[in-house]
Amino acid sequence: MPALGLGVFQSTAEQTADVVTTAIAAGYRLIDTAAAYFNEEQVGEGIRRSGIDREDVFVTTKLWMTDHGRDRTRKAFDASLRRLGLDRLDLYLIHWPEPASWSQTVESWLVLEELLAEGRVRAIGVCNHHPHHLRDLIDAGSVVPAVNQVELHPFFNQPRVRPFNAAHGVITQSWAPIGGGRVYNAGRPDAPHSPLEHPTITGVAERFGKSSAQVVIRWHLQHGLSVIPKSADPQRIAENIDVFDFELSADDVAAIDALGTANRAGGDPEVVDRRLHSVTIDND
Numbered sequence: 001m002p003a004l005g006l007g008v009f010q011s012t013a014e015q016t017a018d019v020v021t022t023a024i025a026a027g028y029r030l031i032d033t034a035a036a037y038f039n040e041e042q043v044g045e046g047i048r049r050s051g052i053d054r055e056d057v058f059v060t061t062k063l064w065m066t067d068h069g070r071d072r073t074r075k076a077f078d079a080s081l082r083r084l085g086l087d088r089l090d091l092y093l094i095h096w097p098e099p100a101s102w103s104q105t106v107e108s109w110l111v112l113e114e115l116l117a118e119g120r121v122r123a124i125g126v127c128n129h130h131p132h133h134l135r136d137l138i139d140a141g142s143v144v145p146a147v148n149q150v151e152l153h154p155f156f157n158q159p160r161v162r163p164f165n166a167a168h169g170v171i172t173q174s175w176a177p178i179g180g181g182r183v184y185n186a187g188r189p190d191a192p193h194s195p196l197e198h199p200t201i202t203g204v205a206e207r208f209g210k211s212s213a214q215v216v217i218r219w220h221l222q223h224g225l226s227v228i229p230k231s232a233d234p235q236r237i238a239e240n241i242d243v244f245d246f247e248l249s250a251d252d253v254a255a256i257d258a259l260g261t262a263n264r265a266g267g268d269p270e271v272v273d274r275r276l277h278s279v280t281i282d283n284d
């Protein structure tokens with residue numbers, strides 16, 4: 001799996017085919033979508049339009065919560081492949097665990113294991129799993145998830161999840177990697193609202209002649225994280241992959257590590273369930 005990819009959450013259906021074509025031309029080889037982003041069809045269209053060989057691009061999609069359970073999971077997987085126009089997927093992820101109906105999450109995981117064994121997907125994994133969820137899933141199944149994709153950026157750097165994943169051979173992939181999703185310090189006009197505005201990061205960026213986003217993406221990569229920034233803007237798409245000509249010092253990395261807070265941008269996996277995110281996918 002490429003370490004750096006393009007996320008397409010909130011890329012509209014109208015934008016997404018162009019965004020994907022632009023990203024592939026800029027050098028991206030990993031596209032991260034989900035059934036719940038309602039743009040899988042356009043991701044497939046963008047890949048085909050780019051002219052790239054199917055084997056040279058890594059496609060991730062995700063199973064939505066309302067499709068947990070044995071039969072629904074298989075149907076959802078088939079529908080995602082159909083919408084993408086692919087006959088095989090690279091990575092299939094459980095989008096959220098549902099602690100309140102955990103047995104359904106486990107049932108879905110066991111179906112993902114079957115899909116892997118059948119060769120319909122090259123790797124399977126999860127998103128938003130706390131260490132104890134991951135431990136329960138590993139105990140229930142026979143395949144260790146390849147990836148745990150979690151919210152991770154300088155303002156929320158997951159000090160418990162990262163080492164747990166690493167100890168179990170699970171790749172940590174960062175969502176909202178440049179801090180998309182939430183305005184921090186909303187009540188304090190003088191304080192940074194996003195990691196990209198924080199003086200520690202703007203200072204490092206200035207020193208390297210790079211943008212804040214490039215510094216933050218570099219911070220993920222130097223931590224050994226996979227990172228999937230979203231942009232629908234051609235210039236920022238190019239900017240976000242132009243991160244391989246500089247290296248942060250250990251002190252820079254430590255200074256950015258020190259910006260971590262206890263505040264998530266997104267939901268806590270312990271309490272998120274399908275009632276909170278009331279999206280349903282039409283898989284017929």
Ligand SMILES: NC(=O)c1ccc[n+]([C@@H]2O[C@H](COP(=O)([O-])OP(=O)(O)OC[C@H]3O[C@@H](n4cnc5c(N)ncnc54)[C@H](OP(=O)(O)O)[C@@H]3O)[C@@H](O)[C@H]2O)c1
Pocket residue numbers: 006007008009010032033095127128149150174175176177178179180181196211213214228229230231232233236237239240266
């Ligand atoms: N598994 C999950 O539960 C989950 C949850 C959320 C996200 N994700 C995945 O992770 C991906 C990334 O997360 P995200 O989209 O929430 O947040 P993000 O990538 O941290 O931030 C995206 C935001 O930053 C802006 N941006 C992009 N490049 C920029 C740059 N160089 N300078 C300044 N602003 C820039 C984008 O605007 P423009 O588009 O205008 O450039 C957009 O508003 C998603 O697309 C999705 O694939 C997964």
